[in-house]
Amino acid sequence: MSQRLDYTEQSPEFFKKFVQFSTALHGGTIEQKIDDLIQIRISQMNGCAFCLDMHIKQAKIHGEGELRLHHIAIWRESPLFSARERAALAWAEVLTRLPDGGVPDAIYEHARSEFSEKEITDLTYLVMAINAWNRINVAFRNEPGSADKAFGLDKAGLS
Numbered sequence: 001m002s003q004r005l006d007y008t009e010q011s012p013e014f015f016k017k018f019v020q021f022s023t024a025l026h027g028g029t030i031e032q033k034i035d036d037l038i039q040i041r042i043s044q045m046n047g048c049a050f051c052l053d054m055h056i057k058q059a060k061i062h063g064e065g066e067l068r069l070h071h072i073a074i075w076r077e078s079p080l081f082s083a084r085e086r087a088a089l090a091w092a093e094v095l096t097r098l099p100d101g102g103v104p105d106a107i108y109e110h111a112r113s114e115f116s117e118k119e120i121t122d123l124t125y126l127v128m129a130i131n132a133w134n135r136i137n138v139a140f141r142n143e144p145g146s147a148d149k150a151f152g153l154d155k156a157g158l159s
Contacts, residue, residue: 004140022129028122032062034085038092038123039130040072045096048134053144057156087114088123095127 008015026035036059043052056069071078075089091111094103111120148154 007136007140018129018132022133025122025126025129028126029116029119030088030122030126033064034088034123035126036062036064037072037075037081037085038088038126040069041075041089042092042096042127042130043134044073045093046131046134046138048138049144050137050142050146051130051134054147054151054153057148057153057158058151060156060158061153084114087111091120091123092127095124096131 026032030038036055039055040052040059043055059069065080068078068080071080072089075081075086081089087110090107094107111123115123145153
């Protein structure tokens with residue numbers, strides 16, 4: 001598969017604003033480990049190879065453990081994730097694939113038991129952002145690893 005077109009060149013004003021929005025989210029109330037987990041899990045769900053590759057490398061640079069990276073896809077069965085991480089992953093999954101009837105009360109209450117009102121709102125914006133990035137990168141077939149040098153991801157030690 002080859003890249004279809006360069007959306008950054010076609011709509012540079014929107015790209016710049018979306019990068020600013022996304023960058024602002026990463027200094028918010030949600031800790032880096034959860035941010036990384038969310039971006040990886042949603043990218044897995046959406047089949048976004050470019051984003052999955054990028055966020056695994058970022059998580060590795062941020063110090064995430066190898067086994068936890070492999071267990072993200074099976075987080076419900078894995079003992080490696082905290083209650084807070086599980087609540088974040090469940091919230092991210094349900095917002096990524098909204099069921100008929102919306103977010104179930106049990107998932108909402110679980111998230112509310114682990115996150116403050118501000119945190120759950122910030123988490124929701126993180127979920128919105130990665131879903132949008134997944135959609136544009138899937139639509140235009142950006143190649144995994146093609147931006148490694150530009151984003152400093154070659155430091156992850158993964159090839």
